[in-house]
Amino acid sequence: MVQVLIADDEAMVRAGVRAILARDAAIEVVAEAADGHEAVEAVRRHRPAVALLDIQMPGLDGIAACARIHRDLPGTAVVMLTTFGEDEFIDRALREGASGFLLKADDPRELLTGVHAVAAGGAYLSPRVAARVVAGLRDGRSRGGLPPRRPVERLTERERDVLALVGAGLSNAEIAGRLMVVEATVKAHVSAVLGKLGARNRVEAAIVAYEAGLTGP
Template identity: 50%
Template sequence: MTIRILLADDQPLVRSGLRVLIADVPDLEVVGEAGTGAEAVQGVGQLRPDVVLMDIRMPGMDGIEATRLITGGPEPSRVLVLTTFDEDEHVYGALRAGASGFLVKDMAVEDILAAIRVVAAGDALIAPGVTRRLIADFVASGTPAAPRRARPVANITEREREVLTLVGRGRSNAEIAADLYITMATAKSHVTRLLTKLDARDRVQLVIIAYELGLVAPGG
């Protein structure tokens, strides 16, 4: 099955470079491009891509608002944020808007292609250590934190709270299993139950919830 991709970036050179890279991969196909957030939203409506590679800083409607509209639509595509880590302080907002993960523009080609496949498969890109660092740096940057959401946390068990804390630290299921001396299947079951109980779309949202609830502190 071919994964259909929409490239959303205001720099034609970036889009052209990504298109060339993806053209050589049999299971990936670029079906459209957008230079603004509004064009990205329109392109999703017309082309129905599986994944949108979304830049943050674009003229007019930015990538965060475009992500919110795309993921909240009747037939949403998965959004994978494309950002320059050293300059962009809006990753947290993009994840809250519904993005399933992020890419850093200087990542290795193999990592970019793998990330597209992960997100297209319905999972979230939550590389251990990387997402943790992004969110921690964003919170520590001095930008006002978003208000904490009211979450039904009273019905999670103490073990699930421990698992949520580890997810917030960017730990994989295998690492959670090792930390808590449980099997990986049990760790996966705990994560699945947390997704249901906390009404979270994916693992990225669990990370955000862990920060919002104060279970994980920036740099902690």
């Protein structure tokens, strides 16, 4: 069962997100919050696998809450769920450790897919967000703190394989199955890859994989 926290200052939005998640019997909403401070405390109390955070909330905004959760409660993956798709918000969220970014206007199925992806140790950008990131890379624009074109030569052959599969959006379990190794070995490889590349999370690693030509957009 994937336990989830929903944080949004609008009760109607929280109710809508809860209704979508209720379609999946493998997802359980364990808490709700109306601002960033409540979200951090709810994560501390319930330790959900995934925290869905709106960006613009009173008091502590969603991105600041994401940073605190990523720093203090890394066992919870954060997915930003927002109306806003501007590059600035995407960059800030990924820079502060978000594992996913979804737009409220996305197909509801994207929400379910994203929750399962990050709960399994993967990363998830909705297609429209991914398109913006890839367009920025193609245009050569700086992605505000995301890792620049970093050489992957320092990686071993196996680590390059793992990076390519991370870039393809696979979870640790899926990578383990593809490479025919145990999941603990994949976790060790992923940690080594992040460290060598200086990437903060799997989303940044996926961007490096794309820039290095290890995976397609």
